[in-house]
Amino acid sequence: MAENKKQGKQSNIRAKSQEKILDAAQQEFILQGFKGATVQSIADRAGLPKANILYYFKNKENLYHAVLEQTLNMWDEGIGDIVIEDGPKIAIEKFIAAKVKMSFTYPSASKMHAMEVIQGAPHLKEFARTYLRQWVREKAKLFQHWVDNGEMKDIDPVSLIILIFSSTQHYADFEAQILTIMNRAEYEPEDIEQVTQFLTDIILRGCGLKK
Template sequence: MFVSKDKVLEGSIRQKNKAIIFDAAKKEFVTYGFKGASIKRIAERANIARANIHYYFKDKTDLYQQLLSNIIAVWNRDYDTLNVDNDPKEVLSAYIRAKVMHSKNDPDASRIFASELIHGAPVLNEYLNNDFKVWLNSKVMIIESWVKQGLIDPVNPHHLLFLIWSSTQHYADFNVQVVAALDKEAMSDDDFEDVVTSLTQIILKGCGIS
């Protein structure tokens, strides 16, 4: 199927503009929460006209929903290469690193997601009971296959994933507590590398992987 250069350019511009709006929206939602956030301030943060936001999003709820969907899509993409033929040590190590780096490079995304869940997931409820379960069950089946093949110790796949999610996202969601405990103003690149090394060692050892 032929796609014109104009269509490609239009798609590229749309993607770029939405990314700018998403970045501004993350800061707004983290600062004020969903109820307190305003499209006016998001436009000011993005340095674009308010009408431009409404060109891509119907209202604040639509923007918030699409932002959450984008966050989830980015996170899930890091694990979509997982299949039964993968080496569990390589896969789990790469996933732990990716999740820690998300906490380092995009902490606001994790905080927005955590806030949504803490408030009962009013926007994500349908996703959690449908697409999320399908995605999660496919990963659980692969971890169970590793156990059956003797590649890892018998572990509950759900709790293994919960552990990875909670431990890695802790450094975004509770960063204020972390830097206070470490007696630092902020975490350095070396600190995050230490997080990757420590969590990888702890989690792999817990799975019986040397």
């Protein structure tokens, strides 16, 4: 609130410009890679002169980091949360539903992240790595608890989480390939429901949580 007092039209302009730039940059980085995306191409896509981009972000490296950070925050928010009270069935359902929705709603975030990881995650700080590891361990502990409690089959929780990651993200990252296979031009809203249904069905049964 106190901050908003200070924000006049200018801060608004700043925020608007930055957002426009970040969006354009994300597209270019995905399409061309870090080196392949030129400041000029980002500028063109954002409809701004090149020097303006460099005015808001000191340099290309800086801009890339900003895009990546935005992406990771989005991933973090969209992943949903599961708690011990859920039990394995609800937990898996929630988890899959959240990740599929993410994949179809913000495919660019997933693609950006995927490219970074494939290239060996050169820009992901140690912090991000440790955070992910902690996250997975924490959730794995929940599943292990349910396994020990006889609420689900004896399945390796970490492998299960990786399976859910991979099968859901794939629809974002490999969009081009899936559309090719299906001989379609783009996804339809119904696809979210269909994919969620399919994956939930197979994986729940795979975990012995459905006959």
